[in-house]
Amino acid sequence: MALDALVRLQKVSKVFPGGIVGLDSVDLDIAPGEFLTLLGPSGCGKTTSLRVIAGFESPTGGNVLLDGRDITGLRPFDRPVNTVFQDYALFPHMDVAANVGFGLSLRKLTGAEQAKRVREALDMVGLADKLGARISELSGGQRQRVALARAIVCEPRVLLLDEPLSALDAHLREQMQIELKRLQSRLGTTFVMVTHDQTEALSISDRIVVMNKGRIEQTAAPATLYDRPATRFVASFIGxxxxxxxxxxxxxxxxxxxxxxxxxxxxxxxxxxxxxxxxxxxxxxxxxxxxxxxxxxxxxxxxxxxxxxxxxxxxxxxxxxxxxxxxxxxxxxxxxxxxxxxxxxxxxxxxxxxxxxxxxx
Ligand SMILES: Nc1ncnc2c1ncn2[C@@H]1O[C@H](COP(=O)(O)OP(=O)(O)O)[C@@H](O)[C@H]1O
Ligand SMILES: [Mg+2]
Missing domain, CATH: 2.40.50.140 (Nucleic acid-binding proteins)
Structure with a gap:
């Protein structure tokens, strides 16, 4: 394999019960530190790809590698991977600090260490002053940041984000795109984001993977996809x-x-x-x-x-x-x-x- 791949999908397929094809022999190398976006219409296999990388879904064919090691059989919690879910999946009855600290509670850290990491993560997303707030008191944008903080507090090698901005209005969404990109550069963590919004993908990504019917149509930098689309599908999907x-x-x-x-x-x-x-x-x-x-x-x-x-x-x-x-x-x-x-x-x-x-x- 290419030495610089952090995550590699090797001929990964996912056929769901009933014969529905989620992924069809997908080959993909994800480089360390890159902001990679999976882009495509609804049902093309974006979420399934993330779930396979996270370990929530086991492929029916092919392998998932991390640093060259086969992790296909590894449980989600044993992978250095965290996910920001589309609906954030926060605990409404717990305060911000408890939500962010939740991922850490499975690790062997002292209370003081946990508290420090939670504060640092909230600082990163600009919510240091909301430590004790209830989730129900927060705006949509603030909830989004809590979900981000909860994912980065575990210092994953790979952060997976499934349509992280889709619940936000257009103005806030554009602002959060800039913040997300900035956060990713500061952390140096590999981000794999899913979106069906081509404008969002073009503005935020180092590379974009265009998917269609469980397959990859083209993988390239935004300008290359725009200037030199390889297929009719990519050409008509981008701009x-x-x-x-x-x-x-x-x-x-x-x-x-x-x-x-x-x-x-x-x-x-x-x-x-x-x-x-x-x-x-x-x-x-x-x-x-x-x-x-x-x-x-x-x-x-x-x-x-x-x-x-x-x-x-x-x-x-x-x-x-x-x-x-x-x-x-x-x-x-x-x-x-x-x-x-x-x-x-x-x-x-x-x-x-x-x-x-x-x-x-
Ligand atoms: N648990 C499941 N059972 C059956 N079919 C599924 C399941 N999850 C996803 N699919 C199907 O797999 C395909 C890809 O789904 P998904 O990865 O969620 O698409 P996307 O995130 O790109 O909208 C779709 O046809 C979807 O209906
Ligand atoms: Mg999806």
């Missing part, structure tokens, strides 16, 4: 992407030239594959990589505007290319206030230097 059926025209050095109807496109191939002349491929084109002009010119294709959505600095144009192919374009708002309206013809072209991925299905 907005036009998926254009395009005909291969020819090659210019590294650039592969395609045409989506009348619209000339340029793509890069991560696999190094060159299609045969006339082959069709799906090319992913970001709305911000398209230009819409009022006049036709060399390299533009006409598209009828069918919708205009205000996005602040830009307008999102929904349009149809000649063959009825829908296309989405982000156009800057013009200073003079003139803009496209429904029914207008927009002359669409690819921005120079745009990096369009050639996608596999």
């Amino acid at each position: 907005t992407m036009n998926l254009l059926q395009s005909r291969f025209v020819g090659r210019d050095g590294e650039r592969l030239r395609f045409a989506a109807g009348d619209l000339p496109l340029e793509a890069t191939s991560d696999s190094g594959e060159t299609p045969a002349a006339g082959d069709t491929r799906t090319i992913g084109v970001r709305p911000e990589d398209l230009l819409a002009a009022g006049e036709a010119a060399e390299g533009t294709a006409p598209a009828r505007v069918s919708g205009v959505v205000f996005h602040g600095r830009t307008l999102r144009l929904h349009a149809e290319l000649g063959e009825g192919t829908p296309i989405v374009i982000d156009a800057p708002r013009r200073a003079d206030g003139s803009q496209f309206s429904v029914g207008d013809m927009a002359h669409v072209s690819l921005r120079r230097g745009a990096n369009c991925p050639m996608l596999s299905s």
Whole structure:
């Protein structure tokens, strides 16, 4: 195995009674100290992955390794792993200190040592003044922090977080994303977080694992996933992407030239594959990589505007290319206030230097 993997999932499968597939032969290396996020739609296997790493679920196939050691058969409490559950799972009748200290009570520590560790953990999450408060007196954000403190007080090697911010409102959520990332850097602990929110995953993670139907579609850094999605699924899950059926025209050095109807496109191939002349491929084109002009010119294709959505600095144009192919374009708002309206013809072209991925299905 790669020497730098802290956790390794080796062909891990989980088939539940009744034949429901939770995980389908998942291979994944998690590096020490990284903030890794499992991202994907509901039911794709994110929680099951966490539960397998924590030991709450035993895989029906494959192995879980920690530091190169097989821990597949180890009980949850014997693993240096803690979990922050989606619903926090706090004890409402106990105060904050007792909740945070709960994990420590299974260890052989003196009362004074326990109290010190609890204070330090609460300090880390900015709740030092809430030591004696009851859980019922706390806001949603404060409860979230208590759950975090309870997990970090045990100083785990790996902290698992299942949709930790999903119960918070949008503003608090963004603030907690920043705090979570900061906490992770300070602790240097490996965080494995689950979310179905791509914006959250992109803003917080060192690497993202995109999952679909119990399998991994792609694992990469946020910018790589955004710029060079490998599959149609990843391309359509991360941000907005036009998926254009395009005909291969020819090659210019590294650039592969395609045409989506009348619209000339340029793509890069991560696999190094060159299609045969006339082959069709799906090319992913970001709305911000398209230009819409009022006049036709060399390299533009006409598209009828069918919708205009205000996005602040830009307008999102929904349009149809000649063959009825829908296309989405982000156009800057013009200073003079003139803009496209429904029914207008927009002359669409690819921005120079745009990096369009050639996608596999
Ligand atoms: N205990 C279980 N028994 C039966 N099926 C389960 C169980 N837990 C999860 N599943 C199924 O496994 C799949 C993956 O679930 P899960 O990992 O919870 O998805 P996610 O967290 O990505 O939403 C889903 O189809 C789910 O219904
Ligand atoms: Mg889940």
